[in-house]
Each structure stands twice: as structure tokens, then as C-alpha cells.
Amino acid sequence: MKKSLNVLLLSILSILLLFGCSTAKQSGKFEGVGTGKHGEIKVAVTITDAKITNIEVIEQGENKGLSEPVYEDLKEAIIAQNSADVDVVSGASATSEGYLAAVKDAITKSGIKLVASKQTKTKKSELPTEQTFDVVIVGSGGAGLSAAIEAAKAGKSVAIVEKMPTVGGNTLISGGEMNAPGNWVQKNLGITGDSVEAYYNDTMKGGDNIGDPKLVHLMAEKALESAEWLRDDVHVEFLSDQLFQFGGHSFKRALIPKGHTGAELVSKLKAKAEELGVKIFLNVKAEELIQDANGRVTGVKATDKTKKEVTFLATNGVVLTTGGFGSNIEMRKQYNKEYDERYKSTDTVGTTGDGIVMAQKAGAALKNMEYIQTYPIANPKTGMISLLADTRFDGAILVNQEG
Structure with missing residues (x-):
């Protein structure tokens, strides 16, 4: 009897061990x-x-x-x-x-065999088919986030519509440097003599005097104020002991963000926008500007990632900050046949000129479309920007395969 009981206990223990091993696996x-x-x-x-x-x-x-x-x-x-x-x-x-x-x-x-679930929907809720804000901004790069912050600080309800899965646009993948004459780092380094007028003259000359003088002057006049706003209000960290001197500039005046990329700017701008209550809608592509009988833009028609149509009405206005069209080969060729399929793009894949097309359909006039900027240092296979090339601004030289 005792022997039978022991055998029974051993059998139960073996089963439990087997069950335990199976569960662990x-x-x-x-x-x-x-x-x-x-x-x-x-x-x-x-x-x-x-x-x-x-x-x-x-x-x-x-x-x-x-x-x-x-x-x-x-x-x-x-x-x-x-x-x-x-x-x-x-x-x-x-x-x-x-x-x-x-x-x-x-x-x-x-080593575990998973059985795929029939559940395909994630926890994210669907967008309402129509929403109303004071201001609707299309694009979430540096310009879009800055516009959103200023509108929100003015007491407006603000929505940002972004077709990509992340905010940041080209600002995110850029070096993030910012030219500002008379900045605080110049003072730290003992650099004197720089001025708004010098920056204006450098910019006009570097652009073969094609730029709009009024706009270039505005940029030169507001550059330092903008940099100080980023530093003091948005809390972007800039290096305190180093500046870049880009080609065509007569002074070292380019502020460098922490980490040497635009990620510092975008992360801080996004945090500030969210702090002020800005609503950011990712994976939502603006398709068309809505206009009233008088031609005034009153909103944006868009599609979410399921291709469902959604509408964003704007009581005060729509701001387009969608950037250029460097990743749209057909649009590049339309305005400058030189930049065809042979050229890769250092832009994000989302830089396809959507805002330009929407604005044009709403009656906007286009200007200087043939002047397309290229960046000389990139991966020749992918077009991805090479930030290592910034070392040339510290006096390094770049050598190609032929020396």
C-alpha cells in the first residue's frame, strides 16, 4: 500500500513538473x-x-x-x-x-509558437468626421510648431494636421543650426562687428540678389529675437562655446543646438505646444483647402490613415507650413528639368509640396519655383544627409574617391 502511494505521488509530481515546464516554455x-x-x-x-x-x-x-x-x-x-x-x-x-x-x-x-489574434484594431480611437478650432496649421516642422505656440499663447484653440507618423518634418533631420547676428555666443567668444546689415548683405549676395529684399531684411532683423525666443521661451539648449561659419557668411554666427541636430528644437517645440494645449493629429493628410463664397479659407479637408475623410474647420484661419517639394521628383522636373531622377533628396519622404499645390488651387501665386536647393554632402545611394560633413565648417576638408 505504501509502495503504491509512493508511485502515485511520483506520478502526480511528474505530471506537475511536466505541466510546469510546458507553462514556462x-x-x-x-x-x-x-x-x-x-x-x-x-x-x-x-x-x-x-x-x-x-x-x-x-x-x-x-x-x-x-x-x-x-x-x-x-x-x-x-x-x-x-x-x-x-x-x-x-x-x-x-x-x-x-x-x-x-x-x-x-x-x-x-521557441514559442504564437497564434495570431483575429483582433486587428488598436486602442486608438477614430477621429471625428468634423472638428472646429480657431486656427488650423498644416505641417509640424519648426515653422508649424512655432506658429502653433504663438497662436495658443494668444488664447486660440489650435490644431496641427501632420500627414507623417511623427512631428518635425525637415527640421527634425536637419543640423538645426541658426544664423543670428550679434548673438550671445559671439559675445562669449569675443566676436565683434557683426550686424543685421552684414547678415542681410551676406544673404543677398549668397543668393545672387534674387531674394526678395523685404523678406530677407525681415529675416535678418528678427533672427536674434527668434533665437532668444527659442532659448528663453521654448528652452532650446544651444552650445555656449561654439559657432559655425557657413559658406557665404562673413562672420561665425550660426548657433548650434545641443546634440548638433534639429531633434533638440523639435522635442522642445513639441513639448511647449502640448503644454499650451495644442492638438496634434498625426497620420492625417491635408488634401484641400475649404473656401467660402468670398474665397476666404475656412478650413481643411483631410484623410486619416484609413483613408476616411475628416474636416478641420478654422474660425480664424489656416496656416500652411508644409515646406518644399524636394522628395517629389515629378514636381521638381516640372519647375526645373535639371533635378530629375538622377538626384536623391536629403529631405524627409514627406516633403512633396502638398501645401504648395493646395494653395495654388485656392488662388495663390507661385514665385521662384525653379530655385531648388541641394545639399552637397549625402549618401549617394539613399540621399540621406551626412551631418559629419559639418566638420568642414571647423576647417576640415572633404576629399572624394579620386582624391
Whole structure:
């Protein structure tokens, strides 16, 4: 009897151990690695009872302002579907692919077979078909965020409509340097003699005197005030002991943001805008300006990422800050045939001239469209800007493959 009882207990213990091992195999935290636009992305994927419950990014070299919302969108989709076989985020494909590859690597290493969920919707709520604000701003780069902050400080309700999955536009991927004559860093370095007039003359000469004198003068006059606003109101950190002297400038006058990229500007501008109650709508593409019987612009028709039509009415006005069209090859060729498919673009993929087209349809006149700026230092295969090239402003020389 005692022997039979022992055998029974051993059998039960064996079953419990087997059950425990089986459960353990269905749960755990596993690391994976993928390659993004700027190097390796390492993640930790938590799996509980064969379901993905969390994804953490442990290491990554992607642009922080661009990558964080991309990771969040992908994380939601992966957890909802219990699978890494989800679509990449439009406008951030390289970062998306690296993240997804890292998650898939972690799943493979876990040895756990996941069953894809039928759930496809994420927790994000759908946009109302119509909303009304005092001011609607199209585009969320440096200009759009600045306009939003000023409108909100004036007591207006403000919406920013942005077609990309992240804010920042070209400002985010730029070096972020800002020319300002008579700035505080010049004083720190003992640089004297710079002036608004010197900056104006440099700018006009550098642009072959094609620029509009009134606009160039306005830029020169307001440059220092704008830089001080960024420093004091928005809390952008600029280096205190270094300036750039860009080509065509007679003085070292370009302020350099912390980190040497526009990410410092965008992160602080976004934080300030949100602090003031600005509503930012990502993955929403403005399609058309709404006009009343007198031709006054009263809002924007847009589409969300599901292609559903949404309307943003503006009681006080619409501000277009959508940038240029460097990533729109057909539009480039329309205005300057030289810049065809042979040229890559250092712009973001979202820089396609949408605002220009919308404004033109609403009756705006276009000017100087053939003058398209190019940046000489970029990856020849991808067109991605090379910020390492900024070393030339410190006296370095650049040498091509032929020496």
C-alpha cells in the first residue's frame, strides 16, 4: 500500500513538473536584434502564455523624435495581432523594418509558437468626421510648431494636421543650426562687428540678389529675437562655446543646438505646444483647402490613415507650413528639368509640396519655383544627409574617391 502511494505521488509530481515546464516554455522575456536606418535596434519581447504582452526598446541609434511614435504604433499593432507580421509605418520604413526584424528575432529565439489574434484594431480611437478650432496649421516642422505656440499663447484653440507618423518634418533631420547676428555666443567668444546689415548683405549676395529684399531684411532683423525666443521661451539648449561659419557668411554666427541636430528644437517645440494645449493629429493628410463664397479659407479637408475623410474647420484661419517639394521628383522636373531622377533628396519622404499645390488651387501665386536647393554632402545611394560633413565648417576638408 505504501509502495503504491509512493508511485502515485511520483506520478502526480511528474505530471506537475511536466505541466510546469510546458507553462514556462510559453512565457518569458526574450531579446532580439534588427538593423534600422542608423544601425542596430535591440528589443526585449515579453511573452505570457504564448501571447506578446510587452515590447521594450533596449538599444537603438535611430532619430529619437522620429522613432518613438513609430515604435509605439508598431508595438500596439503587434500586441493586438499577436504577430510581428504587420505593415511598416509609412514614411519610416527603414526604422520600422529594423524594429520588426528585432521583434521577429526575439520570437524565434523564444521557441514559442504564437497564434495570431483575429483582433486587428488598436486602442486608438477614430477621429471625428468634423472638428472646429480657431486656427488650423498644416505641417509640424519648426515653422508649424512655432506658429502653433504663438497662436495658443494668444488664447486660440489650435490644431496641427501632420500627414507623417511623427512631428518635425525637415527640421527634425536637419543640423538645426541658426544664423543670428550679434548673438550671445559671439559675445562669449569675443566676436565683434557683426550686424543685421552684414547678415542681410551676406544673404543677398549668397543668393545672387534674387531674394526678395523685404523678406530677407525681415529675416535678418528678427533672427536674434527668434533665437532668444527659442532659448528663453521654448528652452532650446544651444552650445555656449561654439559657432559655425557657413559658406557665404562673413562672420561665425550660426548657433548650434545641443546634440548638433534639429531633434533638440523639435522635442522642445513639441513639448511647449502640448503644454499650451495644442492638438496634434498625426497620420492625417491635408488634401484641400475649404473656401467660402468670398474665397476666404475656412478650413481643411483631410484623410486619416484609413483613408476616411475628416474636416478641420478654422474660425480664424489656416496656416500652411508644409515646406518644399524636394522628395517629389515629378514636381521638381516640372519647375526645373535639371533635378530629375538622377538626384536623391536629403529631405524627409514627406516633403512633396502638398501645401504648395493646395494653395495654388485656392488662388495663390507661385514665385521662384525653379530655385531648388541641394545639399552637397549625402549618401549617394539613399540621399540621406551626412551631418559629419559639418566638420568642414571647423576647417576640415572633404576629399572624394579620386582624391
